[in-house]
Amino acid sequence: MSLISWGMYPKIKNQKFSLRDVTSLNSYMSNTYEFIPFGNGRSYGDSAINENIVHVKPYNNFLDFNEKNGILTCQAGVLLSEILDSVVKRGWFLKVTPGTKLITVGGAIASDVHGKNHHIEGCFSECVKEFTIMLPDGETTTCKKGDELFKATCGGMGLTGVILTAKISLKKINSQFIKQTTIKTKNLKETFEAFENNKELPYSVAWIDCLAKDENIGKCLLMVGDFADDGDLEYKSKKKLSIPFNFPSFALNTLSVKAFNWLYYAKAPNGISKQKVGIDSFFYPLDAIGNWNRIYGKNGFTQYQFILPKENSYEGLQEILTKISNSGKGSFLAVLKLYGKENDNYLSFPIEGYSLALDFKIEEGLFELLDTLDEIVLKYGGRIYLTKDVRVSKETFEHGYPRIEKFREFRRENNMSEKLQSLQSKRVQI
Template identity: 70%
Template sequence: MLTSWGLYPKVENSFCTFQSKRELVECLKKDKVYIPYGNGRSYGDSALNKDIIYCRPYNYFLDFDEKNGILHTQSGVLLSEILDIVVPKGWFLEVTPGTKYITVGGAIASDVHGKNHHIAGCFSQSVLEFNLMLPTGEVVNVKPEDELFRATCGGMGLTGVILDAKIKLKKINSTYINQTAIKTKNLQETFEYFERYKDSPYSVAWIDCLSKDIGKSILFVGDFLNDGMLEYKKKKTVNVPFFFPSFTLNKFSVKIFNFLYYNKIREEITSKTVDIDTFFYPLDSIDNWNRIYGKQGFLQYQFILPKKTSYEGLEEILYEIYKSGKGSFLAVLKLYGKENDNYLSFPMEGYSLALDFKIESGLFELLEKLDKIVVKYGGRIYLAKDSRVSREVFEVGYPKVEKFREIRKIYGMDKKFSSLQSRRLGL
C-alpha cells in the first residue's frame, strides 16, 4: 500500500524505479500509466496512482559551482542532502518549504514556496534549467522561457519525469537566524504586523484557530545573522513510534496545546537567535509526526486569497472553523508576493492559510463550506496539499488550466502520466 504524508488515501500499487535514463525509458515503454513519486512528502493524492515511477534512487550530485552558487543535481536528491553540502560553504536554498525531506524533482513539480515568497517567489524562480523525459523517452532541456517550464513547475509530475536541474543558491554568512516573535490579539493586529514587517526576508504566523479572538497569533520574522558561523550539525530528533489513538486529538486537547503555545512567549515582542533547522524546519525534528493524527490520517487544507479580499475572507473562514470546533494546532498564515507565469503554481499576491485536520466525521462537510468561501473571495487551493477538492472549485481558482491541458495533449502526456488527483480534476 502506498500513501502520502497525510496517510490518506491509501492505494495498492506497483512501481518502476531507475538509476539511469536507459532504465527510465524501459519503464515508459511498458503499457502502464505512471505518476513520478519522490520521497512521499506530498500531503494529498497528487503523487498517488496504481503505477508509480520511483525517482528517489536517481540522486547523484552532478556539479557545484561554489564561487557562483549554482548547483546541478539529479531529481532524487533531497533538500536536506543539499543543505549538508552547501551550508558549510556559505550557501542556502533561495526558496525552501517547511520540510527539507523532499526531492528536487518534487520541489519543482509542486513549485514549492516558503516563508519568503513575498521577497523571493517560488522554488521555480531559483531554477535555471532542468532536463525532462517526455512520454516518448525523448529528453528535452527546459529553461524558464519555455512553455514546458511553465507547465512542469507546479504541474504535479504530469508533464514527464524531471531528470536533473540546475538551481541558484542564496549566499549566507551564518547558520543562525535573528528571530523576532510578535504576539497579536486578533486578525486585524496580525495583518498590521505582517505589513509592518513586510520588508523582513522571512515571515510566518501561527494562528490559534480555536480562539474566540479570531486571528489571534504569533508572528515570526527573521533574517540570517552575519557572524561567520557556518558549522551545520544534524540535530537530534525524536520519533513518534506508533499511531496515536484517534481520540487523542480533539477540541479540548488542541485548545490546551494552543493555550500553552501562545503563552510560552510572555512578552508582546521578543527576539532571540535560532538555528536554521529550528527556524525553517521545526517539524523535521519529529520523525513520523504524521502518526499523531492516528491511522485514519489527516487532511492538510491550504488556500490563498487575493490581498484585497484576504482580511474579510480569512475572518469568515476562521469563524467557520471556530464554530465547528475542528481546530488545527498546525495553522500557518503567510504573506505572498506576486504570482508567476506557471500555469498551475499556487501562490498569488495575498495571504495563505494552511491547516491540518484529523480525518473524522463532519470534516469533509466543513471543508466544502470553506471551499465556497475561498471561491467567493477569489482564492484557490494548493494542489500539493489537496486530496478532495472538486473539479469545479479547482477550475475557478486556476484560470490557466486549459493551457496546461492543451500541452498535456500535444505531447501525449495525458496518455502516460496520471494520478488520483489528476483524474479527479480532469487534468
C-alpha cells in the same frame, strides 16, 4: 509495500519502479500504461499517488557545484536536506525552501514550492536555471525559463514527465543562525498590521490559534527574521525524535488541540521578543519529530491550504476562521503567510495575498466542512493548493486556476494526458 503520501490518506495498492538509470526508465515508460512520479511523499494528498509509481528518490547523485557562484546541478531525487548538509558550511543556502527539508528537488519543482520568503523571492522555480525531463514518449529534453514546458512543469504536479536533473542557484549566507523576532498579536487586525510592518524582512510566518473566538479570532505568534552575519557556518542537522506508531485516533480531539494552542501561545512572552535560532529551528521545526504524521491516527489527515487575493484577505480570513472555530474541528497547525506576485507558470499556487494552511484529522463531517470553506475561498477569488489536497472538486479547482485550459491543451498536444495520471489529476480532470 505500497507508497503513501504524508497525510496517509488515501491508501491504495501500488507498484513501484525505483529510478536508478534513464535506460530502464525509458523502457518502463514504454511498457506501462499509466503512472505518476513520486519524490519523497511529502505532499499531503493524492498528487503523487496512483497504481503505478516512478519512485525518483533513489536517483540522487550530485553532479556539479560551483562554489564561487553557488550554482548546483543534481539528480532530481536529491533531498533538500542533503543539499544543506553539503552547502551551508560553504556559505550557501536554498533561495526558496518549504517548511520541510525532506523533499526531493523534483518534488520542489513539480509543486513549485514556496517558503517563508515568497513575498521577496517567489517560488522555487525562480531559482531553477534549467532541468532535464523525460517526456512520456521516452525523449529526454532540457528545459529553460521561458519555455512552455517550463511553465507547465513547474507546479505541474508531475503531469508533464519525469524530471531527471536540475540546475539551481543558491543564496549566499554568512551564518547558520537567523535573527528571529516573535510578535504576539491579539486578533486578525493586529496580525495583518504586524505582517505589513515587517514585510521588508525576507522571512515571515505566523502560527494562528484557529480555535480562538469572537474578538480574539486571528490571534497569532508571528515569527519574522533574516540570517545573522557572524561567520559561524558550523551547521549540523539536528538529530530527531520519532513517533514509533500511529496514535489511536481519539488521542487528538478538540480538547487536546485547545490545550496545545493555549500552551503554545501562553508560553511566548507578550509583545515582541528577539532571539537567535538555528536553521533547523527556524525553517524546519516539524522535521525535528520523525513521522509526526502518525499522531493523527491510522485514518490519516489532510492539510487544507488556500490563498486569497490581498484585497480580500482580511474579510475572507475572518469569515473562514469564524467558520472553523464554530465547527470545533481544531488544527494544531494553522499557518498564515504573506505572498508576493504571481508567476507565469500554469498551475503554481501563489498569488499576491495571504494563505492559510490547516491540518485536520480525517473524520466524519470533515469533508462537508471543507466544502463550505471552498465556497468562501471561491467567493473571495482564492484557490486551493494541489500539493496539500486530497478532496477538492473539479469545479472548485477550475475556478481557482484560470490557466488550467492552457495546461490541459499543452498536455493533449504533447500526448501527456494518457500516460501521466495521479488519483488527483483524474478527480479534477487535469
